[in-house]
Amino acid sequence: MKTPKVLLTFLLSGLMTACGGGGGGGGSTPASTPASSVAPASSVAPSSVAVSSLPASSTPIASSVTSSAASSVxxxxxxxxxxxxxxxxxxxxxxxxxxxxxxxxxxxxxxLSFTPGATYQLLNLDTNAVVLSGAAVSWKSGATFEAAGDKAWWFDFSSVTTPGNYAVVDVERNVRSPGFKIAADIYQPVLKHAMRSFFYQRAGFAKQEPFAEAAWVDGASHIGTGQDKNARLFSDKNNAATEKDLSGGWYDAGDYNKYTNWHAYYLVALLHAYAENPTVWGDDYNIPESGNGIPDIIDEIVWGFDWLKKMQNNDGSVLSILGLAHASPPSAATGPSYYGPASTSATLTSAGAFALGSKILATLGNADLTTYAADLKTRAENAWTWSVANPNVVFRNNEGASAGLGAGQQEVDDAGRATKKRTAAIYLFAATGSSTYRDHVDANATNATSWVDVWSEPELTAWLYYASLPDATSNIATTIKSQYQTALNANHNWPAVRNADDPYRAFIGTSNFTWGSNRTISRKGLTFHNLIDYNISGTDVAEVRNAALGYLNYIHGVNPQAMVYLSNMYSLSVHSSVNEFYHSWFTDGSALWDRVGTSTYGPAPGFLVGGPNPSYDWDGNCTSNSPNSGCGAAAPNPPKGQPAMKAYLDFNTSWPLNSWQITENHNDYQVAYIRLLSKFVD
Incomplete structure (x- = not known):
């Protein structure tokens, strides 16, 4: 266990990089098919100083100037x-x-401190021509934004629409932003990388060239004796009669377990991403199914459904969880796989996913998918029937008698099951047209969308989807849309955006910076864009798109870390992206896959990390009478003890420093980001 590696990205004077030494947008147009994402040594986070020898309690401070930076200045x-x-x-x-x-x-x-000079320019990096000149405007008359601990200014260059490579230059200070592009297709290669993360998360599937990039080749995982192909019931491990083939699916996050409640929702989110903008999804993401005439997002969805189908019992119920062994790389894991019993919540979530999958896959005009969709519809109705007959079957993993099965708790409470039943009914009505499901939806529609926040975004989307169906009850559909629009005009929604309450243009409120804040950011953007996706009258399309884009810009670098919160994106010429994150494959100490620029390859590209989390803390063991030697003298600061938006550290240390609270990936984060990003892909 080594001490965390602190990434110093906040630079002034000497801590700068020459404009030729890195920064997105200054190079050629990114290839449409993702190329190797391993950054060369000279361009790995070129504005950053990696410090591996600091004690855990160290706070980043300015370092000495590098020779390249000195010559640049x-x-x-x-x-x-x-x-x-x-x-x-x-x-x-x-x-x-x-x-x-x-x-x-x-x-x-x-x-550190920085006061902008009097003149800012937008510089075309291709021609070296100044295309816009003006002054930066102070945010809130010099107020400090408490969530970030920063004063801020804005330089608005919206009037520039000509495609090209650009940078924003402070003439007096002789510094500039990272390079970037203005282009209609700027986010297409980013979307490919983000979707390809699901390929790298596939369990029981070999990642081989040419589909896997050479740095992240691995054999099929968890297919050995006693693993996914013949997994056993956790509570009856010695009983061969409980064996089931539960191979496939996706690793859930930085851990390899597969949680049905969550996995089924990832399918729902990806299905919405496709259905809300079907023309942007290509068949060229360089996965094994590419070139088959079916959008690759649909191919990935089918991969996910193939596993979910295996989790369904003959009586319609759906198993709750499959716990897997861990190793780096995944194919090296040799421990057994165990599953948990069926539960009402897992069955309801699966019913909704099966139903929405049936509805959408049947529209693609592919005979095989039409047959597949019909099977999904049958499975959805069987799952509903079982859940109605068994409304309170609960299984809590990794506690009590189930301790050791999985990591995160996938079970929900009574209210959670009621929510899942409502959403399942919505999708079942869409798939079948049966009044049985519509009646359940209508009976529970009162005030369904009268409160809009990021935590209820999945259910809000389901309600808006219902309101868009041609056979939905007309007055209820109208009320759903009008309530949603009214709710967005209250609280911390439109008022916060229109009042510019966040200088980084991604307001969620300080209290919403918690574990997985980047998912929260993505979902907040979606709550606005839903106005367009579900045709709510009176919507100012340009205003909505710009509001939602603010949240996307935040993830792409408009944040106090000046960092793209996606892993290893240097192949797309970004200046600073996530160099390491908590993942059992790209693990701390790995000679091959630990940190970009330190290990041979670093992690695979395109994974969204959890993001700033001011509730971060080291493990309780570290304050015990016998702390582990990996604790160090104090909890790492950052992320501990920081303003909410600075509660971040580019590290992947496991127990007892528990970096998963900050940098772990999670498919739930990924689908929210993918869905938001896809709105802006041409």
Whole structure:
């Protein structure tokens, strides 16, 4: 167990990089098929100083200037500064485009400062021509944004729509932003990488070239004796009669377990992503199914359904969880696989997924998918029938007698089961047209969308989907839409956006920066874009798209870390992205897959990490009478003890520092981000 590696991304004066040394958008157009994402040594987070020898209690401080940075400043070329933050992939031509200039007041970078000069320019990096000049405008008359601990300014270059490679330059300070593009197709290669994360998360499937990039080749995992192909019931491990073939599916997160409640929802989210914007999904994501005439997102969805079908019993019930062994790489895992019994919640979530899958797959005009969809519809109705007859079957994994099965708790309470039943009924009505399901939906529709927040976004989407169905009860559909629109005009929704309450243009409120805040950011963007996706009258399309884009820009670098919160995206010329994250494959200490620039390859690209989490803490063992030697002298700061948006550290250390609270990936984060990103892909 080594001490966490602190990434210093906040730079001033000497801590800068020459404009030729890195920064997204300055190079050629990214290839449509993802190429190797391993960054060369000279371009790995070039504005960052990796410090591996600091004790756990160390706070990042300014380091000495590098020789390349010194020569850059001496030669007069603007150097990249982490105080000018932009979407490092770029901007759509018709989008609002605002560079945020930041001056730290509190947090780990408070000792640094930056005051913008009088003149800001937008520089075309291809021609070296200045295409726009003006002043940065102070946010809230110089107020400090408490969630980030920063003062801020905006430089608005929305008027520039010509495609090209650009940077925002502070003329007086002789610094600039990372490079970025303005282009209609800027997010297409990003979407491919984000979707390909599911390929790398496939269990029981060999990742081999040419589909896997050479750095992340691995054999099929969890197919040995006693593993997924003949998994046994956790409570009866020695009984061969309980063996089932439960192979396939996706690793859930940084752990390899498969949780039915969550897995089924990932399918629902991906199905909505496809259905809400079906023309943007290509058949060229370089997965084994590419080129078959079916969008690759649908191929990935079918892969997910193939596993979910295996989890369904003959009586319609659905098993709750499959616990897997862990190793790096995944194919090295040799421990047994065990499953938990069926539960009402798992069965209801699966019923909804099966039903929505049936509805959408049947529309693709493919004979095989039409047959597949018919089977899904039967499975959905069987699952519903079982859940109605067994409304309170609960299984809580990894506690009491089930301790050791899985990691996260997938079970829900009574209210959670009621929610799952409502959403299952919505999707079953869509698939079957049966009044049985519509009656259940209508009976529970009162005030269904009268409160809009990120935590209820999945159910809100289901309600809006119901309201869009031609055979939905008309007055209820109208009420659902009007309530949603009214709710968005209250609380911390439109008022916060229109009042510019967050200078980073991604307001969620300080209290919503918790475990998985990047999922929260993505879902918040979706709550706005739902106005367009579900044709709610009175919607200002441009305003909605720009509001939702603010949340996407945040994930792409418009944040206090000046970091793209996706792993290893240097192949797309970003300046700073996640270099390491908590994952059992890309594990701490791995010579091959630990950290970009330190290990041979670093992690695979395109994984969204959890993000800032001010509730982070080291393990309780570290404050016990016998702390583990990996604890260090104090909890790592950052992320502990920071303003909410700075409660982040680019590290992947396991127990007892528990980096999973900050940097673990999770398919739930991924589907929310993919769904939001897809709205802006041409």
């Amino acid at each position: 001496a030669s007069g070329a603007p150097a990249i500064s982490a105080f000018i933050v932009v979407d490092q992939f770029g901007y759509l031509p018709d989008a609002k485009k605002i560079a945020v200039i930041r001056d730290p007041q509190t947090g780990y970078d408070a000792a």
